[in-house]
Amino acid sequence: MRRFLPTSLIARIALLVAAALFVAQAINFGLLLHERQKARFALVIVPATTRLADAAERLLALQREAPLQPGAAKNRFLSDPRTHVRLHAENPFAGETEHRRPDVERDLRRGLEDAGLRAGAIMAALRPVNPKRLLDPKLDPLRAERLRRMGAEMLVAVELPGKGWLTLATPWPRTDLDLIWQLAAQTLILYVVVLVPVLLVGGRIARPLRTLTDAARTFRPGDDTAPIRERGPSDVRALIAAYNALSRRVTSMLDEKDRMLGAIGHDLRTPLQALRVRIESVEDEDDRARMVDTVDEMSRTLDDILSLARLGRPSEPNTDVDLGALVDAVVEDFRDLDHDVTFEEPERLKMRLRPTLMRRAVRNLIENAVKYGGGAEVRLIPAGERVTIEVCDRGPGIPPDKLEAVFNPFTRLEQSRNRDTGGIGLGLALARAIVNDAGGTIALVNRDGGGLIATITLPR
Amino acid sequence: MSEIPHLLLVDDERSIREPLAQYLTKQGFRVTQAGDAESARARLNAYAIDLVVLDIMMPGEDGLSLCRHIRETSETPVILLTARSEETDRIVGLEMGADDYVVKPFSPRELAARIKVVLRRWSAGGAKQHGPETGSFAFAGWVLRTGERTLVDREGVSVPLSTGEYNLLHALVTRPRQVLTRDQLLDLTQGREAAAFDRAIDNQVSRLRKKIEPDPKNPSIIKTVWGGGYTLAAEVTRL
Numbered sequence: 001m002r003r004f005l006p007t008s009l010i011a012r013i014a015l016l017v018a019a020a021l022f023v024a025q026a027i028n029f030g031l032l033l034h035e036r037q038k039a040r041f042a043l044v045i046v047p048a049t050t051r052l053a054d055a056a057e058r059l060l061a062l063q064r065e066a067p068l069q070p071g072a073a074k075n076r077f078l079s080d081p082r083t084h085v086r087l088h089a090e091n092p093f094a095g096e097t098e099h100r101r102p103d104v105e106r107d108l109r110r111g112l113e114d115a116g117l118r119a120g121a122i123m124a125a126l127r128p129v130n131p132k133r134l135l136d137p138k139l140d141p142l143r144a145e146r147l148r149r150m151g152a153e154m155l156v157a158v159e160l161p162g163k164g165w166l167t168l169a170t171p172w173p174r175t176d177l178d179l180i181w182q183l184a185a186q187t188l189i190l191y192v193v194v195l196v197p198v199l200l201v202g203g204r205i206a207r208p209l210r211t212l213t214d215a216a217r218t219f220r221p222g223d224d225t226a227p228i229r230e231r232g233p234s235d236v237r238a239l240i241a242a243y244n245a246l247s248r249r250v251t252s253m254l255d256e257k258d259r260m261l262g263a264i265g266h267d268l269r270t271p272l273q274a275l276r277v278r279i280e281s282v283e284d285e286d287d288r289a290r291m292v293d294t295v296d297e298m299s300r301t302l303d304d305i306l307s308l309a310r311l312g313r314p315s316e317p318n319t320d321v322d323l324g325a326l327v328d329a330v331v332e333d334f335r336d337l338d339h340d341v342t343f344e345e346p347e348r349l350k351m352r353l354r355p356t357l358m359r360r361a362v363r364n365l366i367e368n369a370v371k372y373g374g375g376a377e378v379r380l381i382p383a384g385e386r387v388t389i390e391v392c393d394r395g396p397g398i399p400p401d402k403l404e405a406v407f408n409p410f411t412r413l414e415q416s417r418n419r420d421t422g423g424i425g426l427g428l429a430l431a432r433a434i435v436n437d438a439g440g441t442i443a444l445v446n447r448d449g450g451g452l453i454a455t456i457t458l459p460r
Numbered sequence: 461m462s463e464i465p466h467l468l469l470v471d472d473e474r475s476i477r478e479p480l481a482q483y484l485t486k487q488g489f490r491v492t493q494a495g496d497a498e499s500a501r502a503r504l505n506a507y508a509i510d511l512v513v514l515d516i517m518m519p520g521e522d523g524l525s526l527c528r529h530i531r532e533t534s535e536t537p538v539i540l541l542t543a544r545s546e547e548t549d550r551i552v553g554l555e556m557g558a559d560d561y562v563v564k565p566f567s568p569r570e571l572a573a574r575i576k577v578v579l580r581r582w583s584a585g586g587a588k589q590h591g592p593e594t595g596s597f598a599f600a601g602w603v604l605r606t607g608e609r610t611l612v613d614r615e616g617v618s619v620p621l622s623t624g625e626y627n628l629l630h631a632l633v634t635r636p637r638q639v640l641t642r643d644q645l646l647d648l649t650q651g652r653e654a655a656a657f658d659r660a661i662d663n664q665v666s667r668l669r670k671k672i673e674p675d676p677k678n679p680s681i682i683k684t685v686w687g688g689g690y691t692l693a694a695e696v697t698r699l
Contacts, residue, residue: 266517269543269564274475276565280483292567299565320617325671332622332667345670350617355610359620 009209010202017198018191025187032179041107044154048170049111052158055085055166056117063163088165091123093155099126101154108156120159126172128152146171208232212240219247258310265306272299304426307360308409311433316354323351323358323458327380327389330362340375341366349382351458353438361434361442362389364427365454369393373451387458394451403444407432431456465579466490466507470500470526471515471541480568487572497521501529504536511579513571514558515541516549524553531557537578541566551607554595597633600681600694602672604633611672619671624649628664629672632682636696641689665690 006012104124112119129147133139147153154172157165208231215228227244230237276295282288324346331343369376373393381388398406405411409429428442435442440458447453467489471477474495481491492507494500497520503509512530516523527538540561542550550561559578562571597604603612609626610618621629627649631640640648642661649661665684669676683693 265543270473270476273565274473274479277476277479277483277568280568281479295565320615322613322617322619326620329620329622329625332624336622336624355618355620 008206010199010206013202014195014198017194021187021190021194025183025190029179029183032183036179037103044170044172045104045107045111048154048156048168049108049115051085052108052156052166052168053112053115053117055087056158056160059087059160059163059166084168084170086167087163088157088167091121091157091159091165092167093123093125093157096125096127096155100124101126104154104156108158112158118161120161121157122159123155123157125155126152127155143171205232205236208236208240212236212243215247216243219250261306261309265302268302269299272302301426304430307357308426308430308433311357311430311437316356318352318354320350320352321355321358323349323353323387323389324380326355326359327362327378330359330366331378333363334366334370334376339370341370341378342376343378343380346380346382349380349387351387351460353458354434357434358438361431361456362391364431365389365391365456368427368454369395369452372396382460385460387460389456389458391454392447392451394447394449397446397450397452398444400446403446406444407442464488464490465510465575466492467575468492468494468500468503468507468509468512470494470497470512470518470523472496472518473515480571483568484572484575489572489575497523497526497529500526504530504534509536510582511575512536512538513541513575514538516553517543524549524556527553527556527558537582539571539574539578554607596699598697598699599633599636599692600672603699604629606630621668621671624664625668625671628661629668632690632692633696636692636694639685639688639691645689661690 006015101124105122108124109119109122112122129150129152134144134148136144150171152172153169156168156170158167159165208228211228215225227247228240230240230244232240272295276292279288279291279295282291325348328343328345331341334341366376366378369391370393373395375393377390377392379388379390379392381390406425407428408425410425411429412425428444432442435456435458438458440456442457443455445453445455467484469477469481469484469491470493471480472495477493477495481493484491492503492509494503496518500512500514504512514523514527514530518526523540527540530536530538537559538557540550540553540558541564542553542561543564553561560574562574595606597606601614604610605612609621611621611626611629612618628645631645631648645661649664665682666676669679669682673679673681681692681694683691685691
């Protein structure tokens with residue numbers, strides 16, 4: 001049931017208003033029906049009972065005068081054209097059971113009792129007016145008009161015990177159907193009058209909210225999007241203003257972080273550079289080479305830390321790149337340094353990504369493979385919606401329980417890996433951050449027969 | 461130009477500037493130092509400077525602004541010192557007419573080598589246009605952007621190159637229609653980056669051809685000159 005309920009604000013408001021309107025209309029309908037019933041009682045039942053009671057009284061009086069001439073009584077009685085009340089020996093409407101109206105029967109009995117008449121069985125049935133009857137020239141035109149307007153007539157038969165049945169036919173308003181139509185039309189008009197403005201106003205509220213949602217979802221600090229225009233009702237405006245302030249705060253905090261990282265980077269790089277310059281004055285060739293290596297290593301580490309910290313807001317834009325050539329270029333750099341890295345250059349594979357960062361992610365994976373496995377086999381597999389880059393080595397692999405942990409910054413597997421191989425465990429963390437930023441995933445799996453497979457999966 | 465090239469070294473960090481000046485002096489340059497843009501301007505006016513080595517990141521007026529000033533007022537070549545993270549600054553610097561750059565932490569030897577290359581080109585004359593090796597080069601439907609070190613095809617898709625491939629292509633593109641011997645190419649390509657690569661030039665050329673030639677078996681862009689070396693046969697336009 002729940003899932004059929006609309007979830008959006010405007011739909012809920014509309015539904016609520018519609019339901020409330022419906023309930024109000026139903027109450028209205030009930031009250032109206034009640035009112036109509038009372039009116040009907042006054043307009044139809046009261047005259048009918050009066051006429052019936054009157055006829056019954058006259059009948060009794062006649063019978064008292066001439067008890068032995070029922071035919072005379074009947075004749076006189078029938079000759080009165082105004083009342084339309086007739087006397088029958090048997091109930092002529094006994095067949096009209098289809099539209100019996102017990103409520104009318106009850107009202108009639110009450111009316112007759114009030115008039116002091118003790119009636120036997122009472123029967124009231126509704127009969128639609130036959131259009132042919134209206135054309136009957138013997139019919140009183142006034143009555144015909146009434147019948148046509150009302151659309152039905154009520155047949156009433158009252159048993160006077162031991163004397164026969166008094167019958168009466170009286171035009172009856174076919175109110176119920178009319179009333180329902182009338183009410184339906186009314187409800188429809190009400191819905192249009194009320195719901196259309198509600199939907200319009202709702203839309204005016206919902207639109208800025210939707211803009212706000214989109215802005216919050218696509219929020220990327222530092223991409224210099226203009227603040228959202230404050231519009232809509234005051235509470236929505238206040239919300240937008242609060243969001244704008246929040247995004248400004250986030251951006252300024254990140255700016256602050258960037259400034260700080262820039263300062264740290266500058267302050268650490270400067271002494272490194274100073275050291276690097278002074279190393280040139282070291283006489284011993286071996287010493288000098290080793291010192292240069294150390295400084296380079298420190299500088300690379302510093303770069304990694306700064307890149308990782310800055311990755312939330314990369315300065316490099318997304319560009320169309322041939323991913324095959326990108327992987328190939330990285331592989332080639334390793335081969336130029338005489339590392340055993342193989343790669344089958346694939347077909348051109350156009351992707352949209354940040355090339356320098358992606359190059360770095362791939363480089364970090366190959367670097368690990370070279371470092372721990374002595375070489376790497378690199379594969380690029382385009383498969384439908386995804387592209388997979390696999391870097392496989394024949395190194396010692398990683399214990400299964402550590403496969404996830406190695407992605408955390410500063411995690412190294414000291415027991416199995418030599419500290420001399422360098423690095424502070426940022427390579428995989430950086431690679432994962434880069435790949436995630438590009439909307440992809442990165443995973444490590446131990447390889448059958450020893451070694452490790454690192455996989456980058458990117459959406460196309 | 462006097463016998464000994466006169467360098468102006470502009471860096472706010474004394475800990476780098478002074479030992480570097482010392483090193484460069486030992487390498488046979490005359491070095492004048494400046495700690496900020498203002499004193500650099502004063503030195504530029506006071507001496508006949510042959511080349512400026514300029515740190516981009518400086519407090520106060522930064523290196524880029526000073527570079528612009530130098531370019532507007534004189535033709536003295538400029539080499540930028542940049543950090544890896546200042547890539548955009550570097551690109552702006554190169555577009556502004558800096559002749560070369562080195563990335564911190566750089567090896568002083570490499571800097572000295574670059575200085576010599578730029579000075580040699582300068583004194584060889586003819587090269588009155590600044591930064592002849594920087595900027596963007598269009599050839600045979602490709603664009604080589606030196607600032608970002610990328611190769612872009614007709615459709616705007618960039619085709620990443622390895623360091624070796626880039627250096628080789630750069631050497632060829634900046635010397636179109638010149639025959640370059642394998643030794644020359646080895647010299648030119650290894651001079652640019654500290655990372656040594658000693659694979660045969662032929663190998664690099666065939667890889668490059670695979671990437672940029674419409675038909676690698678029948679090259680039309682990088683042509684082999686029998687007994688000589690290689691030459692870039694396409695028209696090169698500087699952008």
